[in-house]
Amino acid sequence: SQTIHQWPATLVQPVGSPLSLECTVEGTSNPNLYWYRQAAGRGLQLLFYSVGIGQISSEVPQNLSASRPQDRQFILSSKKLLLSDSGFYLCARKSAGYEQYFGPGTRLTVT
């Protein structure tokens, strides 16, 4: 199974509040994992990727952070949300080949 779970599915948070989005994956161990953000009508922006437990690479400077406490768990966090953090957050894992499998996403609205 290549199933990816993300929760919550939707979230409305006030500016300045903290954030924690969770992603868990099924399937082979030690997968490459990715966090993307997608603004309305826009493409996919890579935020973080991880090749293993505790190994996080950041692609863009921002007020978000990521952690990988377990092999199949990838968490996206923020201490204080900004309005610009609103968007559709997608977790993905690399397949055995080059393509990625994506989760169902979390719709975040910061008010």
Next chain:
Amino acid sequence: GESVGLHLPTLSVQEGDNSIINCAYSNSASDYFIWYKQESGKGPQFIIDIRSNMDKRQGQRVTVLLNKTVKHLSLQIAATQPGDSAVYFCAAVGEGGSYIPTFGRGTSLIVHP
């Protein structure tokens, strides 16, 4: 760095027509190209891929063409159906172990019955 773009943000077609979605890439070292389909409110789904040593690959109702000379690839959908309505993304993956794809902005395909 790599950049991947799409020629048209929106493509409208009639049901039964063939659709062609285009994509340009900048890094000639890109080794692998992928097309994804994203339906509204869902995550992208893999459609078809092609390696840089190929110029054509066919799937079920879809064909991807790669022209390395002009750094262009296209996705052709035969007999387009209403269920094909979605945003289509191309992605290019370069060499190396991190497998970080560069995604294009996306083309919204609208199929009219």
